[in-house]
Amino acid sequence: MKFVTLLLVICTAMLAIPARAAEPENSSADTVATPKIFINTGFENASPMNWRIDSAGRVIGSMVYDHERFSPNRAVNHYHFRVEAAVGTEVTLILENFDNIWNGMLASDLSEKSRYVVSFDNRKWESRSVVPLPGRRVFIKFKMEAPHAYIASVEPYRISDLDRMLAKIRQSKNASVTTIGKTAEGRSLEIVRIGNENAPKRLFLRARAHAFEAGGNWTVEGLVQKLLSNDEDARRYLKTYCVYILPMANKDGVARGKTRFNANGYDLNRKWDKPADSLIAPENYYLEQWLHRMIRANKKPDLALDIHNDAGGNLHVSRPEGDISAYLSSMEKLEMLLRKHTWFTEGSTKPSFRNPGTLGEGFMARFGIHAAVYELNYEWIAGLKKAPLAADWISLGNNLGEVFYNYFK
Ligand SMILES: [Zn+2]
Structure with a gap:
């Protein structure tokens, strides 16, 4: 061996020594056991997550x-996944990364009141308590009652659920479904009409601007069920008003199991104080174009509600500058009717409350439409003293028909 080659070999060997010496005796990669529990996130509305099984056999998710595009905000409120394990297996889940950032500050929605829902057949769900752990983590323990357990933060309402509702509406004589545009990822955006276009009053509802807030969709489902029932009440309602609904504004977020923003990281309940950007927020842009067409056709909505979920459950009455006395008395009437005809007891936001840029304030300030954001508490229904499931929101929707009838009367 020539001297230069020998030197190279020695140098290479020396370089290799420290790296090898730093490795532990038993690399953990060699000792990972095959898990007895599998977490499946490969289905509609399942939320993205990494997971592993720790040495105690717990699933760490x-x-x-x-993430929001124009701010440091980030959110995890939605989780939805399927646990696959043998019947009888005790499953312990520790979910982490609830260090949400809201308005630039560290925030978390986890509390002693936090709940999750579980289903062993993907149809019947029940609500159970979670234990919040230090470090903004969630502790969930349960026994497998079937080989599959669906776990979610809120009872899921998926695009397939919406499609089933749209199919029923399409079969109805007194209703229509119109595609008004596409989401950022190219999914169709539909506006549903129920009732006669020439009815004296018009109502507009939007649901699911924020992807995890399934309560809005279940509420719409309940209202649509009632209005399509063609019973005496429904006929009476539809003599007074026609309903237009954008039932799932943030379809991309719902499809991908995200929490809040659209596919471009845009918050669809922001910047309604100015025209929407067609590229970043097509979901808002197409809604706004539809609204312009309605206004040009002399069919401006008389009332608009944007249905959301939060941990409060208030009717959000935003108070822009100027004379808003007529608007405030409308909202007072709406609140009174909600209390009278539904399980709503949470009340309106305080007189000091203002949230510019929301659909509620934007529709009011720019188009003169009496509008508000209606939040449904996703942890607790005070009026029923229980954690909400889909059936509770459907019953709210069933009764909203009467609320709107009396509102317009
Ligand atoms: Zn929301």
Whole structure:
């Protein structure tokens, strides 16, 4: 061996020594056991997460944040996944990454009141308590009652659920479904009409601007069920008003199991104080174009509600500058009717409340439409003293028909 080659070999060997010496005796990669529990996130509305099984056999699930484009905000409120394990297996889940950032500050929606829902057949769900752990983590323990357990933060309402509702509406004589545009990822955006276009009053509802807030969709489902029932009440309602609904504004977020923002990281309940950007927020842009067409056709909605979920459950009455006395008395009437005809008891926001840029304030300030954001508490229904499931929101929707009838009367 020539001297230069020998030197190279020695140098290479020396370089290799420290790296090898730093490795532990038993690399953990060699000792990972095959898990007895599998976490499946490969289905509609399942939320992205990384997971592993720790040495105690617990599943550690790291949620993936949903990020906002124009701010440091990030959110995880939604989780939805399927646990696959033998019947009888005791499953312990520790979910992490609930270090949400809201208005630039560290925030978390986890509390002693936090709940999750579980289903062993993907149809019947029940609500159970979670234990919040230090470090903004969630502790869930349960026994497998079937080989599959669906776990979610809120009873899921998926695009397939929406499609089933749209199919029923399409079969109805007194209703229509119109595609008004596409989401950022190219999914169709539908506006549903129920009732006679020439009815004296018009109502507009939007649901699911924020992807995890399935309560809005279940509520719409309940209202649509009632209005399509063609019973005496429904006929009476539809003599007074016609309903237009954008039932799932953030379809991309719902499809991908995200929490809040659209596919471009845009918050669809922001910047309604100015025209929407067609590229970043097509979901808002197409809604706004539809609204312009309605206004040009002399069919401006008389009332608009944007249905959301939060941990409060208030009717959000935003108070822009100027004379808003007529608007405030409308909202007072709406609140009174909600209390009278539904399980709503949470009340309106305080007189100091203002949230510019929301659909509620934007529709009011720019188009003169009496509008508000209606939040449904996704942890607790005070009026029923229970954690909400889909059936509770459907019953709210069933009774909203009467609320709107009396509102317009
Ligand atoms: Zn929301």
